[in-house]
């Protein structure tokens with residue numbers, strides 16, 4: 574057992590701090606006067622006032638070094654959903670989160686803020702204004718979702734044991750976007766450049782949440798600051814969104830047109846595209862030992878593009894005073910401006 578020194582309430586660690594959300598989070602934490610340790614398998618940048626610890630979160634000893642004298646841990650590391658690697662998700666999201674919890678406990682950490690995902694309740698069918706009490710997806714649509722569910726359960730169970738002095742809360746963002754995001758805008762533009770963004774899947778009226786990264790960061794920091802023994806946050810999950818559901822295809826079109834590409838115009842039936850995506854996924858699975866194929870339109874992406882999925886943040890508003898800081902319109906402008914290299918013709 575490591576020797577415990579009294580942690581400072583302003584000393585925190587961001588696991589996954591080299592990633593998109595993690596880096597925005599720690600920049601904000603530094604602005605607010607926190608001392609930050611980053612723990613990640615890769616070091617993507619350097620920042621004054623931030624100490625980097627490179628390591629795998631499945632390695633308890635490596636974690637213990639980064640968690641020394643830390644009172645708050647933000648765990649926002651995960652393999653990318655697109656990796657579609659079952660063993661990797663199991664190892665990092667489930668076994669790794671168990672290791673993070675053990676290490677927090679051993680190091681005397683007081684609070685764990687886990688980045689979960691609103692998609693833990695998504696099964697590929699419509700969710701309208703979903704609340705946190707919706708049941709977890711019984712048939713999760715991909716390995717990412719399956720392991721995010723197990724991860725969230727682990728963190729909430731540990732809180733229920735009411736280990737004195739160790740509290741947990743899970744934040745469930747949805748469709749995070751913003752400057753430096755390696756997923757949404759780059760994948761969308763790559764599809765457009767390959768001529769794959771001509772079609773709208775379904776009738777185009779489906780509403781979804783896209784959440785600007787600074788609002789997600791704000792939700793995490795509020796959660797850390799409101800998480801106290803006997804507060805309603807203990808062991809709970811909170812949706813954090815922009816609270817402005819938007820038509821999926823309007824959002825995509827605004828990003829595409831903002832960067833100089835044409836918006837999709839022709840419609841394709843949802844069930845047809847979903848069926849094709851499922852078939853391609855199965856073919857890719859069978860061929861995986863020989864060749865690795867990654868179809869642009871995975872069943873998960875098609876489901877996300879063709880159904881309603883937006884969530885209520887009433888619980889976060891009530892328990893921690895959450896309100897999005899950046900409205901959607903402004904968030905889209907800032908995002909588009911941040912990708913000059915993805916502009917058409919650049």
Ligand SMILES: NC(=O)C1=CN([C@@H]2O[C@H](COP(=O)(O)OP(=O)(O)OC[C@H]3O[C@@H](n4cnc5c(N)ncnc54)[C@H](O)[C@@H]3O)[C@@H](O)[C@H]2O)C=CC1
Nearest residue numbers: 589591592593594613614629630649650651690746748749
């Ligand atoms: N991007 C999105 O739209 C959404 C993301 N989330 C969750 O937010 C969190 C952050 O996501 P992003 O910033 O988008 O992802 P990201 O891929 O940009 O960042 C994840 C970070 O985790 C690190 N990491 C992965 N495996 C690790 C390991 N074994 N040990 C140490 N570090 C490891 C990576 O190196 C990376 O820096 C994740 O937990 C994700 O599940 C939830 C909802 C939506």
Ligand SMILES: CC(C)CCC[C@@H](C)[C@H]1CC[C@H]2C3=C(CC[C@]12C)[C@@]1(C)CCC(=O)C[C@@H]1CC3
Nearest residue numbers: 654690692748756757760761764869874877878
């Ligand atoms: C090719 C096009 C049909 C779609 C291009 C955009 C997509 C890459 C994104 C649209 C919705 C996004 C999303 C996620 C990743 C990127 C998108 C599929 C998540 C799966 C990321 C991880 C989560 O926890 C849930 C997200 C839901 C929305």
